[in-house]
Amino acid sequence: MxxxxxxxxxxxxxxxxxxxxxxxxxxxxxxxxxxxxxxxxxxxxxxxxxxxxxxxxxxxxxxxxxxxxxxxxxxxxxxxxxxxxxxxxxxxxxxxxxxxxxxxxxxxxxxxxxxxxxxxxxxxxxxxxxxxxxxxxxxxxxxxxxxxxxxxxxxxxxxxxxxxxxxxxxxxxxxxxxxxxxxxxxxxxxxxxxxxxxxxTYQDPLQFAYRHGVGVEDAIIQLLQPIHCHLDKAGSTVRVMFFDFSSAFNTIQPDVLCQKLQxxxxxxxxxxxxxxxxxxxxxxxxxxxxxxxxxxxxxxAPQGTVLSPFLFTLYTSDFQYKSETCHLQKYSDDSAVVGCIRDGQEAEYRELVERFVAWCGNNHLTLNVNKTKEMILDFRRNRVESNTVSIMGEELEVVEEYKYLGVHLDNRLDWRKNSQAFYKKGHSRRHFLRTLRSFNVCSKMLQIFYKSVVESVISSAIVCWGSSIRSRDLKRLNSLIKSLVLFWGRLWNCWRR
Structure with a gap:
């Protein structure tokens, strides 16, 4: 069918x-x-x-x-x-x-x-x-x-x-x-x-992948919480660097891993x-x-095996950093450095980036500089232009939006781009429900299909952005959900405040 x-x-x-x-x-x-x-x-x-x-x-x-x-x-x-x-x-x-x-x-x-x-x-x-x-x-x-x-x-x-x-x-x-x-x-x-x-006891507490009880939502909250707290202070900016590796799993050195396991x-x-x-x-x-x-x-370590992801987290666990103003967090090979800067004092942030880049080179992990991006969050009216960061002689691109672990982050933290992306995905899947309805599929099956294919997309990481979404975007998503739920004969509003 x-x-x-x-x-x-x-x-x-x-x-x-x-x-x-x-x-x-x-x-x-x-x-x-x-x-x-x-x-x-x-x-x-x-x-x-x-x-x-x-x-x-x-x-x-x-x-x-x-x-x-x-x-x-x-x-x-x-x-x-x-x-x-x-x-x-x-x-x-x-x-x-x-x-x-x-x-x-x-x-x-x-x-x-x-x-x-x-x-x-x-x-x-x-x-x-x-x-x-x-x-x-x-x-x-x-x-x-x-x-x-x-x-x-x-x-x-x-x-x-x-x-x-x-x-x-x-x-x-x-x-x-x-x-x-x-x-x-x-x-x-x-x-x-x-x-x-x-x-x-050896594992990185800021590694959120392949661990029981933590996941994507915890990683996003860990990224956002210090950002929101710091930007409430006067003269504050936040710089976030998202690192991208080239074939991270394929570059694990068995001898180096064994030395770390010892x-x-x-x-x-x-x-x-x-x-x-x-x-x-x-x-x-x-x-x-x-x-x-x-x-x-x-x-x-071959991708698709059981041990490879866990061995990679152990391979990267010896580089950990967390202070009051800077930290490095990981989700498998998706690594991000968050620097909370006050009055232009960027020394700790830049030093952490340099140390992490040097550590990657010493451990045979290849950084993809073209896909490594930086986002600067500054809510001040009179913004001061920040100096760019260079890695291996190349200046990193400063972006206004970045897709991190499935959600769209922007430098205004208004979740507008994220809401647009989720609305577009949910709207495209509405056609599937209409087609299934034309095949006389029972309401129970339509409900299962909605929850697994549609709702899982629209509500992805909702605990991270649900309270910060704009009223206009909330109404738009709410209207979409109502139209989708009507396909199995029940009117339900799961976005009620």
Whole structure:
């Protein structure tokens, strides 16, 4: 059923082997000392190394637990283990280990509609057979953690180029999203719980991404609260610099990350496992029906995996700054420096910017100067023109408006541009409701569609701007919501003051 009149544009990529190899080489450009586009083809399922291969030592049958029994056909069976008992893991007290119940719980949480990874194992099978597979996978996971090795097939990535723009023209217009093994994702989720506990005191309190209980709204409020408080004072201005990184996840240095983890409570064995997880990662690009040759990546963390976002936050946690007048806050790789300036005293703000830029260079994070912007907020009648800030010899552009974490900020803080953008999005989605109504869709389904597709857009981060919106914009949005709600037969005003 088609509810839009959208005509899909012709893809700019030709889907040839040369294009796929070129993209794979570009995505792997940060890895030094490797052959980014080897002539070896991508291994099929029949080419998986046997258990005698040291890289796949996690599959060595001789190390199976004593709970494994041999059935009449001669195959190994761990399903005879009682549901309340955990298969004895091959581990030592100094190594991290997981339990049978933990593995089973994660298997049951898998999304069965996700595509299979390079190993060809469907999450539908893993979820349906969680009871039968949890003991086997528990043993393999503990064996991997104890030996500080990750099977090559588990860390192999199938990169799918996702366009950043409507009409991509160069390789940099594509974002590499990795499809990896779902078995590996189960292990990553189990490890993530332990890492989060062990690094809690090391994490940046002003990092709002990938943390339980905080999110986008908290980051925006943290940005706005000191701005509003400071601008109430006489002779006050605020300068905000929004930093943009080039391929932030792809530039993580495993050795540097491991050195930083040594300062936390993470064990040496787990750190060694993380280093093996990030290095010698085979990757290939799938473009339409074409698959590129394999490349080996030793730099960066693949986008689309479970651990990569959290590892990036740990990678950037050693640079923290917060004072009464300046602070640095982060949401994943979206970083912002806020400087509250009084009587033109900008020394602390400029020094913080210089220190952060130098830290980025020392940690191999590449700043995109062209996309790094600065906004100056000054409500005085007689404004004093501020001197521009330069980064790496280039003057930064001072903008009147900037889209930060989905909301449109402007230097007047009246939310006019943000209201216009949200109204435009909500108005464009009204056509979808009309089309669904013409298909005689029930009111309950229309309500679900409205809440998930329309309301989620209009009310995004409403706690940050709901009390500051102009009366005219409020009435406009309120009128739009009334017209939308009437489509399922109920008149409802959720914007009543």
């Amino acid at each position: 088609k509810i839009t009149v959208f005509k899909q544009r012709k893809d700019c990529t030709d889907g040839s082997l040369d294009t796929a190899n070129e993209l794979n080489k570009f995505f792997n450009r940060f890895s030094s000392g490797t052959n980014p586009a080897s002539s070896s083809p991508v291994p099929s399922q029949s080419d998986i190394p046997s258990s005698s291969d040291p890289t796949f030592s996690c599959h060595t049958p001789a190390l199976l637990s004593s709970n494994a029994v041999m059935d009449s056909s001669g195959s190994i069976n761990l399903s005879s283990t009682k549901s309340g008992d955990a298969a004895a893991p091959f581990t030592s007290p100094s190594h991290l280990s997981v339990s049978r119940s933990q593995v089973k719980r994660q298997l049951e949480r898998l999304n069965r509609n996700k595509a299979a990874g390079p190993d060809g194992v469907s999450p539908r099978v893993l979820k349906a057979c969680a009871e039968q597979l949890c003991g086997i996978l528990q043993h393999l996971f503990n064996l991997s953690l104890a030996q500080e090795k990750v099977p090559v097939l588990w860390k192999t990535s199938c990169l799918v180029p996702v366009p950043k723009k409507t009409r991509p023209s160069v390789n940099d217009d594509y974002r590499p999203v990795a499809l990896t093994s779902h078995i590996m994702k189960v292990l990553e989720r189990l490890l993530l719980v332990h890492l989060n506990k062990q690094t809690r 300062k936390t409570q993470v064990g040496a064995s787990t750190i060694a496992w993380i280093k093996d997880y990030l290095t010698n990662r085979p990757q290939f690009v799938r473009l339409k029906n074409c698959t590129s040759n394999q490349a080996i990546s030793n730099i960066g």
